[in-house]
Amino acid sequence: MPTMQTPIRTPATLPSLVELVDVGPRDGLQNEKQPVPAAVKIELVHRLQAAGLKEIEVTSYVSPKWVPQMADNTEVMSGIQRLPGVRYSVLTPNLKGFEAALRDQPDEIVVFGAASEAFSQKNINCSIAESIERFAPVVDAARAAGIYVRGAISCAVGCPYEGYVPPESVKYVATLMSSIGVQHIGVADTIGVGTPLKVQRALDAALSVYTVDDISGHFHDTYGQALANTLAALEMGVWQFDTSVAGLGGCPYAKGATGNVATEDVVYMLHGMGIETGIDLDALVDAGQYISEQLGRPSGSRVARALLAKRAG
């Protein structure tokens, strides 16, 4: 019987290649209080793809009353000059959102649920069971249209309202998502409270339902644990992660939560370990510098700050 202290499923070799989804334009900017013009979001997407990101989470089709910053979803999606080989994903919580998104031709959609009942209610105004009922026709419609479906499981280790979230809750939601045809799940530490072994427990629960190729880690850095959690996930063979350029972000329904782990910090760590990402770190730092200047604050990436200081000599 493994204890909390027992590391689990450590493969002999780490993945040699890791794919990062930059969620900065969506997760990163959704909580910005100041209006961010669509042109700036489009330019950010262009800079991320120029830096070598192969998937970018661009926007969400949610209620503009709930998340005003994403109200320009169509303007942003239609303004992007798409590059072949890059996938553009969007969040769709219900059929209304999916139908609007479909017109803008995303490559992937994300339905987003939670491992915590309270967070589900606050975030999408329904219970976990109701959320699955809402997602089911979205998943069917997306798959019929040839659009890949990811599912996000928020609060996979902790919830701002319920506190500790057990791995069984992650397994429960993963099982429900699998039953409706969700093809990939993101295990999200929404408020960044996870530590490596807790994150491994949550991932292990997800792995009892999905294969390692159909799971990604989505770690916020509120408590400075996100890189350690990323490494803990890598040690389990997980090779797909959501990250956010310049560490942008925070969730509107998770007070005090900071952004996702900065893409620059993860790329620096991975490249330093000999793991490929296909991303040009210097160009990525430039993309992060661009959006940080637009927002009028320093980058949340320690790697970006260090490299910019080095450049400045």
Ligand SMILES: CC(C)(COP(=O)([O-])OP(=O)([O-])OC[C@H]1O[C@@H](n2cnc3c(N)ncnc32)[C@H](O)[C@@H]1OP(=O)([O-])[O-])[C@@H](O)C(=O)NCCC(=O)NCCSC(=O)C[C@@](C)(O)CC(=O)[O-]
């Ligand atoms: C989910 C809903 C829409 C349900 O909202 P609701 O109020 O329960 O839905 P409703 O069906 O009763 O509709 C109410 C109003 O919203 C409209 N509406 C209904 N659906 C849509 C839609 N798709 N797009 C635009 N408008 C919509 C609908 O037309 C109506 O408008 P009204 O008649 O009042 O003018 C709402 O609760 C919502 O928008 N919530 C925002 C959720 C959100 O964006 N959260 C942040 C993203 S999740 C996240 O960040 C976590 C993640 C993924 O990164 C992983 C992690 O770190 O945890």
